[in-house]
Amino acid sequence: MTIFIHELKRNQKILLIWSFCVGILCFGCLLLFGGLEDTMEQMAEGYSQMGTLSEVLGLDRLSIATMEGFYATEISLMFAIGGAMFSAMTGAALLAKEEEGHTAEFLYTLPLGRTRIVLEKYASFWALTLLFHVICAAWILAGLLGAGESLPCREFLTFHGLQLLMDLEIGSICFLISAYCRKKPVGAALGIAILLYAADLMCRILPDLENLKYVTPYYFSNGADIFTGIKINTRLLGLHAAIMAAAAFSAVTLYRKKDLSA
């Protein structure tokens, strides 16, 4: 557990910054909802008449004038993108930072073994992502409480569970990239988080690009779909879980055989 605890300590600052930023943003918006309730009706009407864009964002099925609709379309989007960026950055930094900071020689000459080091680093990524979700969920619940609103429990838990899976998948892909790199691929990681969101938008707008739903994890964890009761595609979930496992396995395999620079 030496490396696991070490990584948690080293990443606690970035975890707190990101989780508090995303959490407080969601919290603030939830409180804002109460104050804007009167004008929300008009806004909801406008939003629902934006054609394809309304469909894509789920505004044709949900009204942002209700807390459920507001949460599923607005808050979920902020949370999804914020969470994906955090997990992508965390995953991307874990391995490459040792070579970038010239600490690889120190770390890998301790009698721990590369496999153990990589696995403990990966486990710390899971723990950090989970903690991010717990902190953000706490802020969201506080926001709901402050606004005097509530959400259906099953949908709320499903949404956050699938968001966690999405973040773990994105982070695992970035962890694999990190195993290749000698410098932290932060730009690439953020690019992946945003590109996958764009892929979700595209596959919802353009029927020809529907197959992108197999690529982007934003598709199965979409808030509007979950809160309108669209059945979860378990095959799709299985595929994305397999992608995550394959990325993690490849990262370990690759890193075990890699020449480490000083």
Next chain:
Amino acid sequence: MNTKVIEIQNLTKYYGKHLGVKDVSLSVEEGDIFGFLGPNGSGKSTAIRSMLGLLRFQKGQIRLLQKDNIKNQKEILQEIGYMPSETMFYPAMKTEEIIRFCAKARGKNCSSEADRLCRLLEIDKKKKIGELSLGNRKKVSIVCAMQHKPRLLIFDEPTSGLDPLMQELFFDLILEYNKNGTTCFLSSHILSEVKRYCRNAAIIKDGTLIRQDTVENLTRSNIRRVKISLKDYEEEFVYTGDMQDLIHKLDGMKIQDVLIEEPGLDEIFMHYYREEKKK
């Protein structure tokens, strides 16, 4: 016959097309203080990193403490203390945290030895790594390498960045550990420190091992740096050959002063390098 703690056979490592080391073979016996001499970029660090399993090599076999260095890497590292040439730690951590982290990774409580070493080397344990100079980071690295009293110590250019007083202290520690049975392998480009503290040594140049022998034999070559002062001018040259002949040649010249000294590292390299080429 003494136990061999380092056995390298035909180690060949290329970085893509660039040669790291080629057909390097050497062995170090238990209880030795072994010098690994070579100029910068000669392949010393490549050989050491290959030994420690940081680099995968194309050809050869390495056995440390009589175990295969790849298959038994964890067991081997448990009994090794290593100090890299460019000592880098996590800058946000305190010195004491780094020292404790190393001990924890080995599953050992090394606090008493660590405290003793910190006192000797005058290390401020409360300081953050990011605030330390290269020399002070080196001192922390010495503690990390020695606190668990390893069987084998490997140092890559250990004295660079250390002031002369600390260098002296460092070698005192090496001698102390060696007295207690620890084998020391130290790479250096400074001939004088190898000559002073090592019993055996190997010379590497351009990725090729030129020679391995006792330090006495290696430095007892017939090369000498000769400096003569005549009335009007001074002349300095490297002489290889019979000393009697040299004295005969100098005889009759109006010499005001003469200095015949041991050669520098470069001259020794070149001497063995030429000898190797002749073969």
